[in-house]
Amino acid sequence: MDQDHSVSLQTDAAYQSRRTRGRIRLRCVLALTRKEAYQIFRDPSSLIIAFVLPNILLLLFGWGISLDLGYIPIGVVVENRSADTNRIVAALRGSPYFMVREAEHRKELESLLVGGRIKGLVVLSQDLSARLNVGSAPVQVLVAGSDANTAELIVAYMETVLQKDRLHWAEEEGRPLRSGIINIEGRVWYNPNMDSRSAILPGSIAVIMTLIGTILTSLVVAREWERGTMEALLASSITRAEFLLGKFIPYFALGLTAMMLVAIVSVVVFAVPFRGSWAVLVGVSAVYLTVALGLGLFISTATRDQFVATQAALIVGYLPSFILSGLVFEIDSMPLPIRVLTHVLPPRYFVSALRTLFLAGNIWDVIIPDTLILCIFAAVLWNLTIRKTRLTLE
Amino acid sequence: MFERIRRLVIKEFLAIFRDPASRMVVTIPPLVQLLVFSFAATLEVRNAGLGIYNEDGGLLGRELVARFCSVPVTFSRIVPCESLDDVREALDTQRVLAVVHVPQDFSRELQSGQTPTVQVLLDGRRSNAAMVVQGYIGRIIAQFAQERMTTNENRRTRSLQLVSVTRVWFNENLHPLWSSVPALLGILTNLVALLVTSLSVARERELGTFDQLLVSPLRPGEILVGKAVPAFVVAYVEGGLMVAVAVTIFGIPFRGSLLLLAAALFVFLLAIVGIGLWISSLAATQQQALLGSFTYMVPAVLLSGFATPVENIHPAIRWISDIDPLRYMVAINRMMFLENPTPDVVLPYVWPLIPIAVFTLVSAAWLFRHRLE
Numbered sequence: 074m075d076q077d078h079s080v081s082l083q084t085d086a087a088y089q090s091r092r093t094r095g096r097i098r099l100r101c102v103l104a105l106t107r108k109e110a111y112q113i114f115r116d117p118s119s120l121i122i123a124f125v126l127p128n129i130l131l132l133l134f135g136w137g138i139s140l141d142l143g144y145i146p147i148g149v150v151v152e153n154r155s156a157d158t159n160r161i162v163a164a165l166r167g168s169p170y171f172m173v174r175e176a177e178h179r180k181e182l183e184s185l186l187v188g189g190r191i192k193g194l195v196v197l198s199q200d201l202s203a204r205l206n207v208g209s210a211p212v213q214v215l216v217a218g219s220d221a222n223t224a225e226l227i228v229a230y231m232e233t234v235l236q237k238d239r240l241h242w243a244e245e246e247g248r249p250l251r252s253g254i255i256n257i258e259g260r261v262w263y264n265p266n267m268d269s270r271s272a273i274l275p276g277s278i279a280v281i282m283t284l285i286g287t288i289l290t291s292l293v294v295a296r297e298w299e300r301g302t303m304e305a306l307l308a309s310s311i312t313r314a315e316f317l318l319g320k321f322i323p324y325f326a327l328g329l330t331a332m333m334l335v336a337i338v339s340v341v342v343f344a345v346p347f348r349g350s351w352a353v354l355v356g357v358s359a360v361y362l363t364v365a366l367g368l369g370l371f372i373s374t375a376t377r378d379q380f381v382a383t384q385a386a387l388i389v390g391y392l393p394s395f396i397l398s399g400l401v402f403e404i405d406s407m408p409l410p411i412r413v414l415t416h417v418l419p420p421r422y423f424v425s426a427l428r429t430l431f432l433a434g435n436i437w438d439v440i441i442p443d444t445l446i447l448c449i450f451a452a453v454l455w456n457l458t459i460r461k462t463r464l465t466l467e
Numbered sequence: 468m469f470e471r472i473r474r475l476v477i478k479e480f481l482a483i484f485r486d487p488a489s490r491m492v493v494t495i496p497p498l499v500q501l502l503v504f505s506f507a508a509t510l511e512v513r514n515a516g517l518g519i520y521n522e523d524g525g526l527l528g529r530e531l532v533a534r535f536c537s538v539p540v541t542f543s544r545i546v547p548c549e550s551l552d553d554v555r556e557a558l559d560t561q562r563v564l565a566v567v568h569v570p571q572d573f574s575r576e577l578q579s580g581q582t583p584t585v586q587v588l589l590d591g592r593r594s595n596a597a598m599v600v601q602g603y604i605g606r607i608i609a610q611f612a613q614e615r616m617t618t619n620e621n622r623r624t625r626s627l628q629l630v631s632v633t634r635v636w637f638n639e640n641l642h643p644l645w646s647s648v649p650a651l652l653g654i655l656t657n658l659v660a661l662l663v664t665s666l667s668v669a670r671e672r673e674l675g676t677f678d679q680l681l682v683s684p685l686r687p688g689e690i691l692v693g694k695a696v697p698a699f700v701v702a703y704v705e706g707g708l709m710v711a712v713a714v715t716i717f718g719i720p721f722r723g724s725l726l727l728l729a730a731a732l733f734v735f736l737l738a739i740v741g742i743g744l745w746i747s748s749l750a751a752t753q754q755q756a757l758l759g760s761f762t763y764m765v766p767a768v769l770l771s772g773f774a775t776p777v778e779n780i781h782p783a784i785r786w787i788s789d790i791d792p793l794r795y796m797v798a799i800n801r802m803m804f805l806e807n808p809t810p811d812v813v814l815p816y817v818w819p820l821i822p823i824a825v826f827t828l829v830s831a832a833w834l835f836r837h838r839l840e
Contacts, residue, residue: 116752116754116755118752118754118755118758119754121758122758126758126761126762129762130765132784133765133766133769133770133784134769135781136780136781136783136784137766137769137770137780137781137784137788138769138774138775139775139779139780139781140510140594140595140598140775140779141779142776142778142779143778143779143780144778145776145778146778186636186637187802187806187807187808187809187812188802188806188808188812188813189798189802190812192776211632212632213632213633213634214632214633214634215633215634215635215636216633216634216635216636217635217636217637217806218635218636218637218638218639218641218645218646218805219637219638219645219646219649219801219802219804219805219806220646220772220776220801221509221510221511221638221641221642221643221645221646221647222509222510222643222646222774222775222776223772223775223776224635224638224641225510225511225599225641226510226776228633229598229599229602232602258584258585258586258587259586259587259589259601259605260586260587260588260589261588261589261590261591261594261597262558262588262589262590262591263590263591263592264591264592264594265591267589267591267594267597267598268594269594269595269598271591271594272591272592272593272594272595273594284761284765288754288757288758288761291757292753292754292757296753296754299673299674376488378486378488378489379666379670379673379753379754380486380489380666380670380753381486381488381489381492383666383753383756383757383760384489384492384493384662384666385492386757387658387661387662387757387760387761387764388492388496388500388658388662390761391761391764391765391768392500392504392654392658392768393500395768396504396507396508397503397504397507399593401510401595401774401775402507402508402509402510402595402774403510403512403515403564403593403595403596405512405513405514405515405516405564405596406509406511406512406513406514406515406596407506407507407509408506411503411506411507412514414503425561428592428593429561429592432591432592433559433592436559436560438556438559438560439559439560439561
């Protein structure tokens with residue numbers, strides 16, 4: 074009995090090693106690829122995932138995420154109307170950032186700060202004009218900090234508007250134009266108009282492709298197990314490498330086409346500059362897609378269950394790449410443990426490479442390290458996936 | 468009827484919690500994500516690299532440079548640049564976010580009463596951080612100038628000016644965690660509710676067990692309730708847990724009424740469960756359900772006001788934000804934690820959730836019956 078068991082184990086091991094030998098027969102791979110392609114074209118949702126969804130997402134990122142303030146409701150308290158206060162109120166009203174609500178007493182407006190009906194409040198005090206005539210006068214700015222990010226933006230913009238008013242004033246009254254004793258000349262490289270969309274869109278392509286990659290592949294292996302079609306594959310003489318290649322090639326082709334489509338749309342429709350070379354973009358994207366599809370396939374082989382695979386894909390596919398990639402939130406600003414964590418998440422490297430390619434050009438010092446690290450990710454993920462792939466029944 | 472629903476609810480709970488992998492996925496990641504993301508989601512700039520290109524040999528130039536070196540929280544790495552090539556290299560490789568260029572005659576011009584120009588070069592690839600850091604640098608230089616002015620004998624050239632004094636309400640030190648944690652709380656409870664519901668029907672349909680449910684004495688409305696209750700309970704409990712974590716671990720004050728928050732979360736989760744079931748009953752396969760979940764989740768988060776203010780959204784798609792339940796919950800959460808609002812302030816954010824919940828739940832029930840063919 075014991076002996077029997079060990080014999081069967083041995084044959085099993087021998088069988089397994091025969092299976093895992095890196096034998097790749099082109100005919101088998103092509104046949105599997107064709108089968109997978111049929112599956113893609115027959116379920117319209119795959120095509121929607123590859124071609125419609127990315128463009129919708131691009132639009133959402135381009136129009137939805139912006140740091141350029143647009144008509145934030147604020148209040149102005151004018152305690153004592155004068156030419157000075159009129160000018161300040163007019164400056165605030167004239168700016169494209171604020172929607173101004175005026176009142177004479179701060180009590181009327183302060184309560185509106187609760188609940189965000191106004192997000193900020195400028196108080197022009199009783200003695201503003203009198204103090205301005207002698208020297209400088211304080212203007213009180215109140216902001217609601219319950220949304221700290223918006224509060225930071227409001228303060229920065231408010232400062233700009235008030236400063237602008239000061240310069241105007243000097244011109245009007247024929248005083249020398251002096252905002253201080255040192256001039257500051259700001260110059261933004263790679264993105265001279267500081268257009269936040271130009272910076273967000275290239276990076277958002279990384280998030281979009283992570284999403285597409287995981288959705289496309291996270292179910293492909295689990296599906297075969299769940300539907301029982303895996304057993305049909307097991308009965309064939311197919312090897313692991315052939316099996317995975319057959320799964321990889323069609324989705325890679327689909328993903329790369331989608332990726333290029335999104336890049337073209339962002340340049341043509343959203344007028345994002347592209348200063349690098351398209352060949353490099355194709356190369357980096359191919360590497361990243363290998364990572365993203367590898368992640369999906371890994372989830373799929375590791376879970377073997379569509380339900381769990383889907384849940385895992387939902388968790389790792391979107392929020393981590395959105396929040397921890399440096400797309401909106403600066404990685405350097407995060408606490409150390411989280412900064413370390415971002416290094417083991419692939420999207421950050423793709424975000425940095427994409428931004429550089431679009432806005433700065435072929436800067437090899439950025440692109441080569443990013444691509445190399447992505448290659449390492451690809452190698453590790455595929456290695457894990459191959460290990461997890463079993464072509465035997467338990 | 469209640470007995471039938473009770474049985475179905477038990478079955479659904481078992482479906483979620485019997486499988487260790489599924490149990491793990493629903494419970495642990497949301498809490499971990501709350502811990503990780505809340506520290507990450509800030510527009511504040513810290514630990515940035517700053518290049519200094521000082522061509523001025525004088526004392527004042529060095530003094531100004533010293534100012535930048537003495538704010539290690541914001542600029543933890545100072546990269547000295549010797550030439551324009553150095554500047555280009557430092558910016559190109561993203562080693563620095565900005566470079567401050569002090570011109571050749573800075574000290575001399577300043578001493579002789581002229582107005583020297585300090586150049587600030589920023590990396591536009593990281594436009595968010597660049598914009599914020601531009602403000603920091605401006606403030607540091609302005610302060611330096613201000614101090615120079617008061618010691619300057621030549622006071623008559625001083626311009627008249629407005630000095631803005633900023634105060635922040637509800638979050639006095641503008642602590643980013645205080646606003647990111649309440650917002651993430653909404654996002655993550657949403658994610659949990661969606662994880663559990665969006666697959667529930669599609670999965671049964673694919674496995675063929677949905678037909679069995681339909682031939683059972685359960686009516687579509689009852690199936691709906693049976694599917695909704697477990698998801699709702701899981702997400703609600705998880706939400707409560709996150710509130711506790713926010714207050715105890717993160718030390719965020721809770722100034723509003725817990726009862727009001729509980730009520731708002733109740734309506735919100737009804738809406739989300741409705742959306743999840745709607746996606747699930749619309750989808751023929753689990754892949755379609757996954758696609759549906761992402762199609763909801765991505766815009767819901769982007770347009771919720773979590774990362775950037777709702778007002779900044781392009782007018783063409785702002786209407787999407789108006790029907791985004793998450794947008795209301797993010798606002799409610801932030802209010803409840805930090806502002807202590809009266810019910811009449813909160814309710815306008817709760818009302819819009821009700822039609823969303825009614826619409827999605829009713830249409831999901833309708834789809835249960837009519838997607839059979």
